[in-house]
Every structure is written in structure tokens, then in C-alpha cells.
Amino acid sequence: MAEVRDPERRFYQYIVVGCGGVGSATVYWLSKRVGSDVLGIEQFHIGHDNGGSQDHSRIIRLAYHDDRYTKITPDTYTAWEEVEKESGIQLVYHTGGIKFAKKNELGHVIDQYAEAMSKHGIKYERLTGSQLHEKYPQFETDDSYTALYEEKAGLVDAAMSISVQIQLARAHGASVIDNCPVRRIDKAPNGHIMVYTANGIYQCRRLLVTSGAWINNVLQSIGVHVPIYVTQEQVSYFATPHVKEFTKEKYPIWIYHGSDRDYYGLPSHGNSGSKCGIEMGGVVVTPETRTYIPDPVREKYVTDFLKETIPRSLGPIMYTKTCLYTMPKDRHFVVDHCGKMRPGWDNVIVCNGAGHCFKFSCLLGKILSEMAVDGKTQYDVSNFNIDRPAITQPGWTPEMYSETGGKVPVGAPTSKL
The missing domain is CATH 3.30.9.10 (D-Amino Acid Oxidase, subunit A, domain 2)
Incomplete structure (x- = not known):
């Protein structure tokens, strides 16, 4: 079915803030589970080039030297294949x-x-x-x-991937609003999350924040800060x-x-x-x-x-x-709920791709959808927890931040974002 969004509707079971690589995938995988009960909100237009999910091509590969990733890289291909099969459009070469x-x-x-x-x-x-x-x-x-x-190994068509996943999500009944910045989030007396946007207030049972460099702009209103640079x-x-x-x-x-x-x-x-x-x-x-x-x-x-x-x-x-x-600072993903940092906010799930996640983005969307709907995921993301030392200890300093080594850039550990 084509998207027929009710402009008066204000409650969805699930809301995704940020519809780039991971966010578009999350909306897609949620829509396959819950149909019209998901809303995606994007502050710019879909497919914009202001963040990290853009351009013609991104590398996809099985090769990682770290078990945290190598054990799930085969699943990234399976996730992309499902999108290709449903859309009829080649995304991975x-x-x-x-x-x-x-x-x-x-x-x-x-x-x-x-x-x-x-x-x-x-x-x-x-x-x-x-x-x-x-x-x-x-x-x-x-x-x-x-x-x-x-x-x-090969490449993923980044721009096409985002477009296709949003189109498929809408076909499953999802709503997607772009050019709609999120101002803040709060909790209603009934426990629902209130999402204040330029388009008014929306409510949901679970919120998924996949907003890249703007992650703390969204989370700061609930007292959660993810130290990123x-x-x-x-x-x-x-x-x-x-x-x-x-x-x-x-x-x-x-x-x-x-x-x-x-x-x-x-x-x-x-x-x-x-x-x-x-x-x-x-x-x-x-x-x-x-x-x-x-x-x-x-x-x-x-x-x-x-x-x-x-x-x-x-x-x-x-x-x-x-x-x-x-x-x-350790350049590893964050895939977790905010309750570990701020008690009472378990129904806010956050994902950060650490500057190397587009190849994983479709799989991460599936993982986030499982966490939102089922409360857990079949994939091992235990090492991407939000309460690890690199996140919680202000003085934590890594020995290396990229795959081969190299110091964290000057200013990074104290960056406000």
C-alpha cells in the first residue's frame, strides 16, 4: 500500500528520529513488523548530505580484525539481500x-x-x-x-539504499516526515514518550534515536549525554x-x-x-x-x-x-537503551555507528527493530553497550581509534557533541 499519512495522527507505537542509513533501515524493518505503527522523523530532506549517510557508494566487506564485527559481518549481506529481493533493485555490488x-x-x-x-x-x-x-x-x-x-567485498549504493528503504517502509504503511527537526523529548504521565518537533508533538511507546552527529541534541532534554566527537x-x-x-x-x-x-x-x-x-x-x-x-x-x-x-x-x-x-572515543558502535545512563528511560533506544557503519546499517536497523518490538535481539551487540568505560568515564583515553592506530584528534575527548 502507498503511504496515506493522517496529518492529525499523533500517537505511534514506535518513532525513529533520524532517517539516514541506520534510521531508514530501522523504519523499514519496523514497518515489516508493525505496519502503520511506526513514524520516521527527519530534520532535513530524505537523502540529504549534511551528515554521514550520503554519496554514491560505501564499502561493504566481511574483513574485520575485531571479533565484535567479524561475527556479524555475514549477516549484513543477508539483511541487504532481503531489501534487494523485496525491492527488485540491486544495492550491493x-x-x-x-x-x-x-x-x-x-x-x-x-x-x-x-x-x-x-x-x-x-x-x-x-x-x-x-x-x-x-x-x-x-x-x-x-x-x-x-x-x-x-x-x-564490494560497495553499497548509499543514496539508493536510503531511498529504497524509505519507499518500502511507506509501502508497508509507515509514516515518514522530513524537514521536521526534533526540539526535545519528554515523558507523559502515562509513560509514553513525547516528541516535540517543528510539526507539533508526537507520542510513542518506544523511541529510537539514530540521529548521527545530532544525537545529543535529541537526548540532552532527558539528561542523557553520549560523549562523541x-x-x-x-x-x-x-x-x-x-x-x-x-x-x-x-x-x-x-x-x-x-x-x-x-x-x-x-x-x-x-x-x-x-x-x-x-x-x-x-x-x-x-x-x-x-x-x-x-x-x-x-x-x-x-x-x-x-x-x-x-x-x-x-x-x-x-x-x-x-x-x-x-x-x-573507542570508535565502536553504541547500540543500547538509555535506561543504563538515566533510570526510567529504557524505552529510548540509541544507536551510533562510530563512523564505519554504513555497511552494517541495514542489519543495525533490523537489530534496533527487534530491540524495540521484542525487547532483545538475536544478534550479539553486548560489546556495543552504552555503559562501557569509553562512554561513562570522562578521562578514558584510548591507545588507538582507527583500525591501525593513531591518536584521537586534539579536542576530541572534550568535544561537546
């Missing part, structure tokens, strides 16, 4: 994926990926730098490099003259682990060229202070790296696009 590093720098990180994948029965292939070049001639690597190849990151698209070599059929997604910084790249998809960015390292901002202006120094880092490693991917920069990463 299997390009294959490469993880590589200099052996004498961070070769041990590639070993950690192999160990974690072996533990969970995930297939992979170890490659020398020469074998990587033989498999993908685009990579100018010799045996000073070590690599890991994963066949199932927000960075402005960027990716560049190159108009390579060697177009045929950088299609999804010829060129894998890849992640390079370096001693100074990590890089990642994707093949051409949508109306873009070959894509490359630095993983992390952007300036600490707030949603209000971010500039949308690319950093030319970071563009040069990317260009210099590609000149050395994948030179045929280069060409004029078509454009460089900024986005926000929103992360706890």
Missing part, C-alpha cells in the same frame, strides 16, 4: 576487496584480519605485493607489500582517462593501512569517477561549525599516495565531497 600494507610497517594488521576471518570461517586469499599486481595491474606493488583478497572527512573523485580499468568489473574496493594514515578507494559508480579518501584524520567540528569546504592538503595526500600506488586511477579531480564521522 561484489567487486572483490583488497587490504594491503607495507610488510615492514603494518603488515601485522593484515595478519590480524586473516586470523579473525579464519576464526569465523570467512574465505580469503593472502597475496604478496607481486601477486596483487598480477591480479590487479592497477596496483603498482612489489613484494615489500602484503595483501589480503576477499571475494565478497565529530570530524569533517572528505573523499575525492578522479576523472581517470583509463575509465575501463576502474569499473566495478575490473577494480576492487581497497583499504591501505599506512604508518601515517590509512587510505581507501572504490571503483566508479553512479555519476562519479574512481574514488579515494583518507580514513579519519579530519578536523574536529560540530554540525554547526563544519564548513563543507574540502581541505586541499588532504587532497594532495590522496593524490600523492595514488601517484605512488595506483597511478592510472588519477586524472582531474571531478570534485571532493565532505561528510561527517560521529564517534565515541
